[in-house]
Amino acid sequence: MILEKIKKPNDIHKIPLADFEPLAEEIRDFLIQSVSRTGGHLASNLGVVELTLALHNVLDFPEDKLIWDVGHQAYTHKILTGRKDEFKNLRQEGGLSGFPKRSESDCDAYDAGHSSNSISAGLGYVRARDILGQKHHVVSVIGDGALTGGMAYEALNNAAELKTNFIIIINDNNMSISRNVGGMSTYLSALRTAEAYTGMKMGVTKTLKKVPKVGTALVDTMRKTKSSIKQLFIPGMLFENMGLTYLGPVDGHNMRQMMKLFNEAKRVEGPVVVHVLTKKGKGYGPASAHPDRFHGTGPFDIHTGHPLQKKSVPGYTDVFSKALVSLGEKNKKLTAITAAMPDGTGLIEFSRRFPDRFFDVGIAEEHAVSFAAGLALGGLVPVVAIYSSFLQRAVDQILHDVCMQNLHVIFAIDRAGLVGADGETHQGCFDLSYLSMMPNMTVLAPKNDKELEEMLAFAVDCDGPVAIRYPRGSAYQGLQEHQAPVEHGKSEVIHRGKKIAVLGVGSMIPSCLEVCKGLKEDGFDPTFVNVRFVKPLDVKLLDELAKDHSLFATVEENVKSGGYGEHVSAYMEACHPEVRVLSASVWDRFVPQGNVDSLRARIGLGVADIRQAIEDSEELKRQ
Numbered sequence: 001m002i003l004e005k006i007k008k009p010n011d012i013h014k015i016p017l018a019d020f021e022p023l024a025e026e027i028r029d030f031l032i033q034s035v036s037r038t039g040g041h042l043a044s045n046l047g048v049v050e051l052t053l054a055l056h057n058v059l060d061f062p063e064d065k066l067i068w069d070v071g072h073q074a075y076t077h078k079i080l081t082g083r084k085d086e087f088k089n090l091r092q093e094g095g096l097s098g099f100p101k102r103s104e105s106d107c108d109a110y111d112a113g114h115s116s117n118s119i120s121a122g123l124g125y126v127r128a129r130d131i132l133g134q135k136h137h138v139v140s141v142i143g144d145g146a147l148t149g150g151m152a153y154e155a156l157n158n159a160a161e162l163k164t165n166f167i168i169i170i171n172d173n174n175m176s177i178s179r180n181v182g183g184m185s186t187y188l189s190a191l192r193t194a195e196a197y198t199g200m201k202m203g204v205t206k207t208l209k210k211v212p213k214v215g216t217a218l219v220d221t222m223r224k225t226k227s228s229i230k231q232l233f234i235p236g237m238l239f240e241n242m243g244l245t246y247l248g249p250v251d252g253h254n255m256r257q258m259m260k261l262f263n264e265a266k267r268v269e270g271p272v273v274v275h276v277l278t279k280k281g282k283g284y285g286p287a288s289a290h291p292d293r294f295h296g297t298g299p300f301d302i303h304t305g306h307p308l309q310k311k312s313v314p315g316y317t318d319v320f321s322k323a324l325v326s327l328g329e330k331n332k333k334l335t336a337i338t339a340a341m342p343d344g345t346g347l348i349e350f351s352r353r354f355p356d357r358f359f360d361v362g363i364a365e366e367h368a369v370s371f372a373a374g375l376a377l378g379g380l381v382p383v384v385a386i387y388s389s390f391l392q393r394a395v396d397q398i399l400h401d402v403c404m405q406n407l408h409v410i411f412a413i414d415r416a417g418l419v420g421a422d423g424e425t426h427q428g429c430f431d432l433s434y435l436s437m438m439p440n441m442t443v444l445a446p447k448n449d450k451e452l453e454e455m456l457a458f459a460v461d462c463d464g465p466v467a468i469r470y471p472r473g474s475a476y477q478g479l480q481e482h483q484a485p486v487e488h489g490k491s492e493v494i495h496r497g498k499k500i501a502v503l504g505v506g507s508m509i510p511s512c513l514e515v516c517k518g519l520k521e522d523g524f525d526p527t528f529v530n531v532r533f534v535k536p537l538d539v540k541l542l543d544e545l546a547k548d549h550s551l552f553a554t555v556e557e558n559v560k561s562g563g564y565g566e567h568v569s570a571y572m573e574a575c576h577p578e579v580r581v582l583s584a585s586v587w588d589r590f591v592p593q594g595n596v597d598s599l600r601a602r603i604g605l606g607v608a609d610i611r612q613a614i615e616d617s618e619e620l621k622r623q
């Protein structure tokens with residue numbers, strides 16, 4: 001095994017070029033075997049095996065800086081920097097991260113997880129290098145999907161002024177998670193067939209030149225002007241015209257060609273874009289046939305490609321998906337927007353049924369929100385479906401474009417709360433804070449599947465901005481007997497007891513039910529509230545409960561700062577200082593990867609911890 005010879009960074013430099021092809025196959029085999037057991041991002045990683053090998057061949061680590069956009073495709077980089085043996089614990093608690101992590105290796109130049117920032121980060125590294133008089137290379141690798149994000153253009157615009165070397169690699173596999181969308185994708189496709197193009201235009205030139213007397217002059221003039229035929233001779237003129245050198249396109253599975261081009265790129269003074277063509281899922285039939293399904297996968301059977309864990313209960317995403325289609329049938333103004341995640345957010349069925357009312361805007365959360373604002377002003381009812389952690393990108397657009405104009409835009413926020421294996425970058429534990437701070441915003445969290453349906457219907461009938469946040473995974477189907485109609489600003493009292501009130505937000509309701517059961521076993525009679533409305537607070541209920549309760553325990557999968565608990569605390573301190581508020585929430589640290597139940601226990605959000613905290617409360621001891 002050639003792979004056995006790679007134990008630490010730069011060991012690749014000792015491998016003869018003749019062994020690169022078999023090494024690529026060994027790595028592919030290892031990735032398929034390993035990810036089939038642990039789950040992870042497979043298709044993107046299979047696509048960049050040769051690209052990563054070629055980069056490691058021309059770079060020196062850790063001196064040179066390699067920045068992966070999103071970072072989900074850095075598995076081969078991890079293998080080549082001595083982390084192969086840790087793949088058995090990939091994405092597990094305490095194990096190898098699925099993304100680059102500076103704490104894991106000094107060869108990981110930038111922690112990542114969210115898309116489209118790699119060129120900005122790389123440019124920062126370049127400026128620092130130049131100011132400090134250093135000489136290393138900086139390379140940012142960005143996918144064609146990530147290149148749909150606006151930040152990438154801000155960075156390209158800024159990079160164009162650079163007079164020193166900066167290598168930007170476009171890893172173009174013509175796919176985001178799903179098929180890529182938009183104008184840049186079309187442009188890259190045209191470059192992909194640049195040879196054919198060039199050939200065709202050569203013919204045009206020849207023909208023009210044959211025009212008596214003026215033919216040659218005409219071609220010369222056209223060559224000198226900006227809109228000239230030259231644009232069609234030199235692929236990548238968009239980049240060239242901006243001031244970036246364009247090299248490529250190059251076959252991303254031909255290592256010799258890539259190395260040649262990368263060495264050339266290292267010599268360019270100024271920013272250089274290298275356009276590399278790769279195939280997502282390459283080398284594994286099921287992944288190349290279904291790159292979207294194998295973008296991120298759970299454990300699977302290698303022979304069939306089928307998942308090992310079958311879904312039994314519908315997820316919240318499925319419930320949302322169905323409910324939205326049903327509302328879309330009744331309301332012809334209902335539109336749906338995704339930022340490059342039609343499948344993950346449950347919009348596939350809506351897109352099939354109502355293609356004219358469905359928009360995939362690319363990985364462009366900020367644009368998605370302002371676009372929704374325009375749709376709302378134009379007379380439609382937009383539903384923006386974005387994961388909690390990715391919606392962080394669009395905080396200002398929600399605030400400035402939607403809330404300030406009090407527009408009827410619905411935010412369907414999936415993956416709210418702890419998400420598990422993706423770790424810090426993907427945990428959805430800030431949305432209640434960033435949404436609750438905004439005037440005009442209504443913030444809802446359903447306790448179960450049915451309530452998500454009802455809240456969505458309620459949101460469509462509402463005015464102004466409404467956000468509904470729900471967690472990853474199976475939809476809770478309990479407490480169906482408690483299904484009071486959703487009324488604006490009103491929490492649902494599931495059980496009216498005394499002294500202690502447990503106020504649970506959405507995803508924490510099943511845990512709160514267990515907490516209440518435990519408290520009952522210990523002789524208490526806790527009131528159990530399904531908060532429903534994180535904003536506005538149901539102050540009427542809080543006032544009422546204050547009469548015969550001495551302790552409120554708020555429970556939410558969100559950071560304490562700016563969360564439901566903090567708002568309840570502030571209100572109670574002002575109006576009912578005699579009632580103590582105990583706030584169970586996500587700690588003030590980034591939550592790492594791991595199993596959600598175990599993470600909850602680790603951060604004090606497990607059932608036992610909440611029950612213990614309540615029982616330890618001074619107030620109860622005094623009673």
Ligand SMILES: Cc1ncc(C[n+]2csc(CCOP(=O)(O)OP(=O)(O)O)c2C)c(N)n1
Nearest residue numbers: 044113114115143144145146175176177390
């Ligand atoms: C801001 C943000 N939005 C959405 C995502 C989810 N996401 C992860 S990878 C990906 C597609 C990336 O496509 P591309 O850059 O072409 O990389 P590929 O997987 O095709 O190699 C998306 C949408 C994200 N990571 N960050």
